[in-house]
Amino acid sequence: MQMPKPRITDVAQVAGVSTATVSRALTQPDRLSEKTRQRVFDAIRTTGYRVNRAARNLRTQRAGAVLVLVPNLGNPFFSLILSSINDVFAANGYSVLVFDSQQPSAPDQVVSDYLFNGSADGVITLDGHMSATMGETLKNADLLRNVVFCCEWSDKLLLPSIRSDNPLGARLAVDHLVALGHRKIAHVTGPSDNILARVRRSVFEDRCAHHGLSIAPDWIIPGDFTLSCGARAAERLIALADRPTAVFCASDEIALSLISRAQQAGLRVPEDLSVVGFDDIEIAGHVSPALTTIRQDRALLGRMAAEELLGRLQSDPSPHAVPISFAPVELITRSTTAPPPGR
Amino acid sequence: MQMPKPRITDVAQVAGVSTATVSRALTQPDRLSEKTRQRVFDAIRTTGYRVNRAARNLRTQRAGAVLVLVPNLGNPFFSLILSSINDVFAANGYSVLVFDSQQPSAPDQVVSDYLFNGSADGVITLDGHMSATMGETLKNADLLRNVVFCCEWSDKLLLPSIRSDNPLGARLAVDHLVALGHRKIAHVTGPSDNILARVRRSVFEDRCAHHGLSIAPDWIIPGDFTLSCGARAAERLIALADRPTAVFCASDEIALSLISRAQQAGLRVPEDLSVVGFDDIEIAGHVSPALTTIRQDRALLGRMAAEELLGRLQSDPSPHAVPISFAPVELITRSTTAPPPGR
DNA sequence: GTTTGAAATGTAATCGATTACACAGTGCGG
DNA sequence: CCGCACTGTGTAATCGATTACATTTCAAAC
Numbered sequence: 001m002q003m004p005k006p007r008i009t010d011v012a013q014v015a016g017v018s019t020a021t022v023s024r025a026l027t028q029p030d031r032l033s034e035k036t037r038q039r040v041f042d043a044i045r046t047t048g049y050r051v052n053r054a055a056r057n058l059r060t061q062r063a064g065a066v067l068v069l070v071p072n073l074g075n076p077f078f079s080l081i082l083s084s085i086n087d088v089f090a091a092n093g094y095s096v097l098v099f100d101s102q103q104p105s106a107p108d109q110v111v112s113d114y115l116f117n118g119s120a121d122g123v124i125t126l127d128g129h130m131s132a133t134m135g136e137t138l139k140n141a142d143l144l145r146n147v148v149f150c151c152e153w154s155d156k157l158l159l160p161s162i163r164s165d166n167p168l169g170a171r172l173a174v175d176h177l178v179a180l181g182h183r184k185i186a187h188v189t190g191p192s193d194n195i196l197a198r199v200r201r202s203v204f205e206d207r208c209a210h211h212g213l214s215i216a217p218d219w220i221i222p223g224d225f226t227l228s229c230g231a232r233a234a235e236r237l238i239a240l241a242d243r244p245t246a247v248f249c250a251s252d253e254i255a256l257s258l259i260s261r262a263q264q265a266g267l268r269v270p271e272d273l274s275v276v277g278f279d280d281i282e283i284a285g286h287v288s289p290a291l292t293t294i295r296q297d298r299a300l301l302g303r304m305a306a307e308e309l310l311g312r313l314q315s316d317p318s319p320h321a322v323p324i325s326f327a328p329v330e331l332i333t334r335s336t337t338a339p340p341p342g343r
Numbered sequence: 344m345q346m347p348k349p350r351i352t353d354v355a356q357v358a359g360v361s362t363a364t365v366s367r368a369l370t371q372p373d374r375l376s377e378k379t380r381q382r383v384f385d386a387i388r389t390t391g392y393r394v395n396r397a398a399r400n401l402r403t404q405r406a407g408a409v410l411v412l413v414p415n416l417g418n419p420f421f422s423l424i425l426s427s428i429n430d431v432f433a434a435n436g437y438s439v440l441v442f443d444s445q446q447p448s449a450p451d452q453v454v455s456d457y458l459f460n461g462s463a464d465g466v467i468t469l470d471g472h473m474s475a476t477m478g479e480t481l482k483n484a485d486l487l488r489n490v491v492f493c494c495e496w497s498d499k500l501l502l503p504s505i506r507s508d509n510p511l512g513a514r515l516a517v518d519h520l521v522a523l524g525h526r527k528i529a530h531v532t533g534p535s536d537n538i539l540a541r542v543r544r545s546v547f548e549d550r551c552a553h554h555g556l557s558i559a560p561d562w563i564i565p566g567d568f569t570l571s572c573g574a575r576a577a578e579r580l581i582a583l584a585d586r587p588t589a590v591f592c593a594s595d596e597i598a599l600s601l602i603s604r605a606q607q608a609g610l611r612v613p614e615d616l617s618v619v620g621f622d623d624i625e626i627a628g629h630v631s632p633a634l635t636t637i638r639q640d641r642a643l644l645g646r647m648a649a650e651e652l653l654g655r656l657q658s659d660p661s662p663h664a665v666p667i668s669f670a671p672v673e674l675i676t677r678s679t680t681a682p683p684p685g686r
Numbered sequence: 687g688t689t690t691g692a693a694a695t696g697t698a699a700t701c702g703a704t705t706a707c708a709c710a711g712t713g714c715g716g
Numbered sequence: 717c718c719g720c721a722c723t724g725t726g727t728a729a730t731c732g733a734t735t736a737c738a739t740t741t742c743a744a745a746c
Binding site: 005072074087095096227259282283 | 346348393394395396397398401404406408415416417419422423425426429430433438439440441442443446448456457459460461462484570571573596599600602603606607625626629630631633
Binding site: 007008009019020022023024027051052053054055056057058059060 | 701702703704705
């Protein structure tokens with residue numbers, strides 16, 4: 001009852017041609033005469049033939065797949081990026097492999113595994129943790145040009161990188177609060193080993209200094225981008241004797257849960273406390289009060305990264321340029337920011 | 344400067360054994376003597392050898408990868424499931440391919456592509472849309488046993504399915520509202536072609552009937568699980584002459600944006616309007632008021648589905664059982680539900 | 687010291703495509 | 717009518733592993 005899968009020779013037989021011709025019909029149809037091309041396609045249809053991917057990959061030494069390394073797949077910030085990466089590659093005949101880099105195995109390990117054993121032709125990593133030694137290893141195998149960073153990146157390893165203009169984002173946030181009249185601004189950071197968290201924090205500090213604002217040590221609250229750290233930050237903020245009138249949060253999730261906890265403690269947002277987030281995740285506009293935040297164009301980030309990698313996979317010559325592209329960010333003013341109390 | 348990738352023959356040469364022995368060292372190490380096994384592993388280390396996946400796949404007729412079909416990758420509800428699926432397969436040496444089934448190509452098409460051309464050994468689909476004819480096609484190739492549904496499922500196609508106990512969830516929601524004293528309950532549905540939406544709606548109706556509540560046609564508001572439809576639903580609700588005192592929403596995202604819009608219109612939640620969601624996405628507990636909802640254990644769903652598929656891929660005999668497993672759901676009572684006004 | 691069976695290893699066929707190279711057919715200019 | 721360039725197609729080598737089958741090694745039993 002169960003037919004064996006048709007192979008290329010079966011198609012060739014049915015069409016009355018050689019396997020080479022069938023193969024050419026599939027990969028370079030214009031090299032065949034109209035007549036045989038039709039015959040082959042008919043035969044493919046009647047046999048129900050599908051190219052065996054493993055055989056093709058072995059012969060052509062390509063995988064037809066790319067790996068996306070995602071730190072925390074459960075985070076909605078990443079999943080939209082993944083989605084647009086998927087769109088680009090699907091449209092170009094590539095499969096997309098995902099790997100959650102929070103897994104025990106280090107990102108380094110995963111990237112080299114997939115690249116070296118030929119499971120993937122290239123890698124987009126949303127995780128900036130990659131060591132310089134891994135870079136060396138990849139370079140020696142001439143695989144370095146098949147890796148691009150998206151969103152995060154590493155200072156230790158120069159690779160093409162698509163990222164939001166984080167400095168601008170942080171500046172917009174601070175300037176917005178200052179323009180409203182705030183002089184005491186707090187900051188909830190991301191994880192200290194995260195490049196985005198470091199950039200946002202350092203620009204926050206610089207920009208405060210630029211405006212002549214001093215920052216009490218208590219006002220910089222270490223966090224990790226998550227909801228739960230936002231709630232904790234709110235508690236610390238509330239307990240402060242000299243309480244800031246505004247907070248710049250390193251992520252929307254921090255901001256949202258911080259607001260929620262602050263409200264539960266009787267603080268009004270934005271009347272008593274202004275809050276600015278970062279990312280503009282979808283829900284930010286659908287809570288009340290709606291979150292003022294810095295928009296990152298996640299779909300664009302994913303698309304740009306995918307197209308950069310695609311270009312590298314398809315262009316044979318090895319252009320040794322290492323482009324860094326900045327996706328625009330934008331201040332989205334909603335309802336969680338207002339002038340400080342008593343103005 | 345650039346060494347060619349070492350192949351199995353290179354390892355064999357270095358170790359002074361045949362390729363068969365090297366291969367066995369990799370796949371069935373206990374069939375080798377301690378001494379040669381060590382020699383082979385040493386040689387692997389010194390050469391930096393990695394198994395070529397395409398070659399292995401071609402020879403063994405397996406892909407070592409599974410496909411996860413996700414309707415809307417950007418939706419955080421799915422991405423956490425994806426994450427736990429990824430964990431299970433990563434731990435068992437499988438790669439995970441993802442595909443967003445919102446892509447132009449129909450789910451059917453994608454599944455058959457990946458399975459037939461040997462890109463994937465199995466499929467977990469979070470998308471319940473699959474035709475009976477596709478089922479036939481797969482059955483004919485004996486590939487049907489390598490597909491499992493997770494979360495969603497199809498009535499037209501009997502396949503192993505891991506799902507939350509949706510009827511219980513809807514019942515818990517309605518009963519909770521009724522217990523608080525509500526007699527006029529609205530429902531915002533998911534897309535009408537979605538199996539989950541249909542089940543939740545029909546249980547909602549049944550359960551209201553069971554409690555002797557009548558439902559005005561206006562009180563069933565068609566939605567699509569998204570944030571924006573929640574806002575629209577709020578507007579319709581507010582405009583109603585005979586307004587319900589409670590709403591059961593088919594998803595948390597609907598509930599959250601509905602609440603937000605209702606609050607903007609001056610309605611108090613839960614005093615004027617009680618709201619119950621469905622899913623218990625992470626943010627549900629981190630907004631104010633915190634959302635009362637039906638918890639689905641997404642990590643468990645993903646894990647169960649992954650383990651079911653894994654079992655099927657690893658067990659040769661074809662057990663023709665088609666298990667349907669229900670993951671438990673739970674009412675999480677938070678702060679968006681209260682007795683109706685005037686009680 | 688054989689015999690014998692199990693354990694360890696080797697030889698070579700095989701998976702299913704792609705593609706270098708060879709060859710046949712066709713049309714054109716001289 | 718021949719040679720030449722070009723187009724279209726076929727033959728067979730090849731990608732890099734796995735594994736059926738053959739062969740060697742070895743220890744225990746006689």
